[in-house]
Amino acid sequence: MTQQEALFKYILRLGDNALIHSHRLSEWCSNAPFLEEDLALTNLALDMIGRAQALLQYAGSVEGKGRTEDTLAYRRSERQYYNNLLVELPNTDFAYTIARLLFVSAFEKEYYAALQNSADSTLAAIAAKTLKEIKYHFAHAHDWVVRLGMGTEESKQRVQNAVNDWWMYTSELFEMDETDEQLVKDGIVPDLKALYPAWLQAVTDTLKAASLDVPVSGYMQTGSRKGIHTEHLGHLLSEMQYLQRAYPDAEW
Amino acid sequence: MVTETHTKEEILALLQEIKDPEIPVLSIQDIGMLRDVHITNNGYEVILTPTYTGCPAMGIIEADIKALLETKGISPVKVSLIYSPAWTTDWMTEEAKLKMQRYGIAPPEHSSCGNIAIAEMHVPCPYCGSKHTELISRFGATACKSLYKCEDCKEPFEYFKCH
Incomplete structure (x- = not known):
């Protein structure tokens, strides 16, 4: 794998994570528990779609084959997507959406802080920009986990179930393959394993503040680094890509 | 050309x-x-x-x-x-903050560099100037604003977040 190929593949992964998580959050538009929360979740979705746009645009320019952010978002099938399984899972209920936001934002807070020091100036710039937004995402997730955990028996049980059920998708956030190793060596991307203790601490602190139990890690899900996904991603893409597939190059 | x-x-x-x-x-x-x-x-x-x-x-x-x-x-x-250096509300001029306030949006309170204050307390109400205000939601109608309400004049208002 050349440096260029590794970088392209890696940036796709970052862009895909932002794009797919954004899509899931956007599904809450007009469905959230109340108006302010509706605005909050769609605001988060907007931050992520902006990040996805910047990253996929950069991926296209690194690849150098004329693919734009739109081509990359709308003309790839699920086996060509590299987002973590966690972000493609259906929203299920509000507690699951919030538990996922906690897991992902606690990871991204550490990740983008480290990526700011990338030897690649474009990635460093996107990271610095995005980090400011992620701090809000984490604060929002933290507040909600505490509110649900300290709320009624029902809300506490639901958020605990969500944390327990989706815990098995969290180790994939830290998985590294040959792409990572190649880029870590050159100081372009952070070593994900090194971020795990800070992530675990942040998530544990929030769960404790919410009087929730921290799950014990058992069987952990994997696959996305190779483009192997849950059955849910195909359905998500069929909706997201419908217009561009039916009417290629359609514009507003 | x-x-x-x-x-x-x-x-x-x-x-x-x-x-x-x-x-x-x-x-x-x-x-x-x-x-x-x-x-x-x-x-x-x-x-x-x-x-x-x-x-x-x-x-x-x-x-x-x-x-x-x-x-x-x-x-x-x-x-x-361009993304670097990342935009910050520190680049907003004092005149701009005044215009914003007259328009009915509370301008950013502090310098944004370093730690972002995720929820500002006591943002002055752009209508009556009271500092007796409360955060309703960190997220408003656009990404750059939060929602507050004034406990004195009872008006809800938007606050341009420090960033």
Whole structure:
């Protein structure tokens, strides 16, 4: 794998994570528990779609084959997507959406802080920009986990179930393959394993503040680094890509 | 090919016309989005930085810039986005903050550098000036604003977040 190929593949992964998580959050538009929360979740979705746009645009320019952010978002099938399984899972209920936001934002807070020091100036710039937004995402997730955990028996049980059920998708956030190793060596991307203790601490602190139990890690899900996904991603893409597939190059 | 020469200062002055579509009392200079203008043999390049990465106003602002400069015979115009250094509310002028307040949006309270204050306390109400206000939601109708309410005059209002 050349440096260029590794970088392209890696940036796709970052862009895909932002794009797919954004899509899931956007599904809450007009469905959230109340108006302010509706605005909050769609605001988060907007931050992520902006990040996805910047990253996929950069991926296209690194690849150098004329693919734009739109081509990359709308003309790839699920086996060509590299987002973590966690972000493609259906929203299920509000507690699951919030538990996922906690897991992902606690990871991204550490990740983008480290990526700011990338030897690649474009990635460093996107990271610095995005980090400011992620701090809000984490604060929002933290507040909600505490509110649900300290709320009624029902809300506490639901958020605990969500944390327990989706815990098995969290180790994939830290998985590294040959792409990572190649880029870590050159100081372009952070070593994900090194971020795990800070992530675990942040998530544990929030769960404790919410009087929730921290799950014990058992069987952990994997696959996305190779483009192997849950059955849910195909359905998500069929909706997201419908217009561009039916009417290629359609514009507003 | 540039046939007629326009100075950078002339273009910057013209661009005062371009307002933020979400806060039409502020120009893109007031808000700190306009970073530079480059003049090369191939045309004019306007350098912008987005406030938030997903700010949907960017597309409108880009179209407004091109349309305005073309009516003045300035072409070809290219609008480029840069992400570094990341936009901050510190670039907003005092005059811009005053205009914002008169428009009914509480301007950012503190310097944003370093730690972001995720929820500002006691943001003064842009209508009555009372500091007896409460955060309703960190997220408002646009990415850059939070929702507050004033406990004295009872008006809800928007606060432009430090960033």
